[in-house]
Amino acid sequence: MAIAQKMAMSLLERQTGSKGLPLASFAIEVDLNLDGLPEIFAYRYAPGCDGVNCGNFLFVLEGDSYQEVLGGVPGARLVPQDKIALSPFKRNGFFDIQSDKMTIGWDGTRYIDASTFPASSLAGAAFVAACQKNKLSQQSQEQVSAACQCQFNRFQTLGFTQADLDAYTASMVGQDFKYPTGDKENAWLTLTRDAQDIATGCDVASGKSQWPPAYFNHGDQPQRKLNFNGFLDACPAQDFILTNHKTGSPDRALSLCGCLAREIPTHGVSQEGLDLLAQYYRDEISDSDLEAQDADLLTAHDKASEACLSQFPAK
Incomplete structure (x- = not known):
């Protein structure tokens, strides 16, 4: 929460023009697409909030x-936090969100009212039969x-076409099915990803399973409650961070610095070590100075950097 709050302060200042976070404000990290690099949800308090430069x-x-x-x-800024919840289902790779009585879904660039997405009406007997045949050995009828x-x-809620459903059903049955190649391969991979997300969402909704977290090569130490402010002030301005490809x-x-702040403590770095890294990022001490004070610190930093960069999204 401390990392999210520090990151949110600069993002909210740019968004609203107001500095700092008033009392009763907060920010949390939430990984809406399970890529290991969470998004930032923030609530900015203001008396008599009108939902323009305050709220969610x-x-x-x-x-x-x-x-x-x-x-x-409409109205999302002012929905009370106890009426906001993640859906068990994804859409376009991101979780749907229940916002009071409205479900909102990801359209590829932003969240919108899910009722505005086109749905479809499909013939599903063949799919249901294939699905039941595949699952019958695992669960009760x-x-x-x-x-x-x-x-x-x-499938219908997400607007699958009949051709998409028929192709996916054929792949489940496996008879005379040829996997698409060339120009059609990416569309097929997206279709199968969405279908797998649907299956997982249904299992989560029924209580059978949970969404697996993103794979991340964490260190072997537990997270610690540290003061990340100095580190997060210095890190994004450091040239080798900003200019990394x-x-x-x-x-x-x-975003990368937020990841580093989360990961570095899992490699055993203490508050003293984090503060040394902040000095290092501000170019106040050299590599040799850092190693003289903590011989293992740069190694821990590099391991955390490698873990974060390996998960970092393409532009």
Whole structure:
């Protein structure tokens, strides 16, 4: 929460023009697409909030910059936090969100009212039969029927075409099915990803399983409650962070630094070590100075950097 709050302060200042976070404000990290690099949800308190420069904000790193993605949803700024929840289902790679009585979904660049997405009406007997055949050895007949019907319903909710459903069903059956290649391969991979997300969402909704977290090569030490302010002030401005080929912009540098702040403590770095790294990032001490004070610190830093950069999204 401390890392999210520090990151949110600069993002909210840019969004609203107001500095700092008033009392009763907060920010949290939430990984909406399970890529291991969480988005930032922030609530900025203001008396008599009108939902313009206060209320709920959600920042998602898109390309070179963080975008606020709730602004187009009527009333979303003012929904009480106890009426906001993640859905078990994804759409276009991101979780749907329950915002009071409205479900909002990801359209590829922002969240919008999910009821505005086109749905479809499909013939699903062949899919349900193939699904039940695949699952019957794993669960009871009743559970299998419910799971397969859930998947079919979600296919329609997401607007799958009949051709998409038929192709996916054929791949399940496996007979005379040729996997698409060439120009059609990417579309097929997206289709199968969405279908797998639907199956997982149905299992989560039924209580059978949970969404697996993103793979991340964490250190073997538990997270610690540290003061990250100095580190997060210095890190995004450091030239070797800002100019790394995977960053290249202030917001991407901020995102990478947030990841480093989360990961470095899992490699055994203490508050003293984190403060030394902040000095190092401010060019106040050299590599040799740092190693003289803590011989293992740069190694821990480099391991955390490697873990974060390996997960970092393409521009």
